[in-house]
Amino acid sequence: xxxxxxxxxxxxxxxxxxxxxxxxxxxxxxxxxxxxxxxxxxxxxxxxxxxxxxxxxxxxxxxxxxxxxxxxxxxxxxxxxxxxxxxxxxxxxxxxxxxxxxxxxxxxxxxxxxxxxxxxxxxxxxxxxxxxxxxxxxxxxxxxxxxxxxxxxxxxxxxxxxxxxxxxxxxxxxxxxxxxxxxxxxxxxxxxxxxxxxxxxxxxxxxxxxxxxxxxxxxxxxxxxxxxxxxxxxxxxxxxxxxxxxxxxxxxxxxxxxxxxxxxxxxxxxxxxxxxxxxxxxxxxxxxxxxxxxxxxxxxxxxxxxxxxxxxxxxxxxxxxxxxxxxxxxxxxxxxxxxxxxxxxxxxxxxxxxxxxxxxxxxxxxxxxxxxxxxxxxxxxxxxx
Numbered sequence: 051x052x053x054x055x056x057x058x059x060x061x062x063x064x065x066x067x068x069x070x071x072x073x074x075x076x077x078x079x080x081x082x083x084x085x086x087x088x089x090x091x092x093x094x095x096x097x098x099x100x101x102x103x104x105x106x107x108x109x110x111x112x113x114x115x116x117x118x119x120x121x122x123x124x125x126x127x128x129x130x131x132x133x134x135x136x137x138x139x140x141x142x143x144x145x146x147x148x149x150x151x152x153x154x155x156x157x158x159x160x161x162x163x164x165x166x167x168x169x170x171x172x173x174x175x176x177x178x179x180x181x182x183x184x185x186x187x188x189x190x191x192x193x194x195x196x197x198x199x200x201x202x203x204x205x206x207x208x209x210x211x212x213x214x215x216x217x218x219x220x221x222x223x224x225x226x227x228x229x230x231x232x233x234x235x236x237x238x239x240x241x242x243x244x245x246x247x248x249x250x251x252x253x254x255x256x257x258x259x260x261x262x263x264x265x266x267x268x269x270x271x272x273x274x275x276x277x278x279x280x281x282x283x284x285x286x287x288x289x290x291x292x293x294x295x296x297x298x299x300x301x302x303x304x305x306x307x308x309x310x311x312x313x314x315x316x317x318x319x320x321x322x323x324x325x326x327x328x329x330x331x332x333x334x335x336x337x338x339x340x341x342x343x344x345x346x347x348x349x350x351x352x353x354x355x356x357x358x359x360x361x362x363x364x365x366x367x368x369x370x371x372x373x374x375x376x377x378x379x380x381x382x383x384x385x386x387x388x389x390x391x392x393x394x395x396x397x398x399x400x401x402x403x404x405x406x407x408x409x410x411x412x413x414x415x416x417x418x419x420x421x422x423x424x425x426x427x428x429x430x431x432x433x434x435x
Contacts, residue, residue: 052076054143055323056083056167058134058158059150061092063254064172064198064315068147069096071319074332079323082143085134087150088112094119101125103142106133108154131157138162145323147198148173151256152379153421156180160414163193170322172198174266174273179372180417181276195277196322201270202277203318204296204309209278210326212301220280221298221306222270223290224349227262230291234353238393242386259382263395264349265374268360272371275364282364287357289347294336312336355396368410369420370403376424377402384432402428 055072059065060081072079081100086093090112097105097120104126107116113129120127128137131154138146138161146162147170148155155173160180162169164187171177177184188195197203201222209217228247229237245262246255253261260266267287275282298308311317312334320329351357363371381398384390390398402424409416 052080060084061089064149208307264354265356271360380428
């Protein structure tokens with residue numbers, strides 16, 4: 051009997067690779083629910099191949115096309131963010147792969163946790179925006195989270211069989227992005243096209259820009275704090291341009307464990323879907339002979355000031371990271387549209403932090419309100435400029 055899975059964001063980079071993994075294990079996994087943001091044609095094609103029970107498009111203007119294409123196949127259809135969240139309470143799947151980008155993953159993941167689903171978490175913003183709340187909900191639920199992000203999957207794997215008290219620190223690796231070797235003046239002139247040329251990973255536009263600003267690494271530090279319940283000062287980032295060591299754990303006896311692999315997200319996806327067990331792969335394995343040199347550098351927070359937002363958000367707490375995430379979503383869209391410069395992304399975030407009310411102990415409703423208030427402020431702020 052296949053293990054039934056819901057994929058949130060099935061048409062994105064992680065979603066499509068998850069479906070690829072599922073297709074190689076048809077007796078073990080079945081995609082029961084597929085959701086997408088606005089790529090309705092891709093969602094229709096996926097549904098025709100994988101035959102889920104339900105397909106949902108978040109963009110309600112695309113619903114008629116989805117329904118017309120899939121209803122003759124007996125596939126249930128729906129639209130809107132509320133429908134995606136409501137679907138998490140269905141009883142025809144046990145695991146949710148949260149592969150959406152940004153804030154959109156929060157509410158359905160919260161609903162899935164409340165109903166006891168297993169979470170294969172690829173949406174780091176869920177823990178960035180509301181890590182304290184999500185951690186509390188997980189403690190009260192039979193739900194568990196297995197990370198899909200390559201860095202957090204690496205740490206998760208390194209911690210198997212280890213006692214929590216034996217951990218000294220977590221070391222999250224970063225490729226350094228496309229601008230790693232440039233000076234600040236050169237970086238300031240970079241365009242969206244140039245920022246999208248990631249040297250190692252094939253990812254969606256949003257996360258690729260986050261990698262270029264290194265805010266993605268700041269988010270991963272925040273996520274690790276909640277995912278592994280460890281003090282922020284015991285988490286650090288190191289630049290590793292080859293992207294072969296995906297992250298490391300240093301133990302109190304001085305030993306360091308690392309997880310290595312080629313830059314391929316299907317490895318952590320397989321590990322998460324297999325419930326932390328190893329599934330066979332036909333992909334070419336890592337050959338260390340192909341990588342005679344592995345190098346490491348200290349990240350440059352002066353060139354990439356977004357890195358400083360992780361310790362700031364964790365020390366201030368409350369809804370701070372929620373503000374950072376929302377402002378960044380608007381700023382990245384503006385940069386991709388050519389409306390602002392690359393350094394202006396950081397400026398948009400800091401201006402939102404100054405403008406939006408701080409809430410020390412936010413509820414879920416507070417997080418939602420903070421997100422929308424920050425989106426509104428940042429969009430209006432950009433329009434004024």
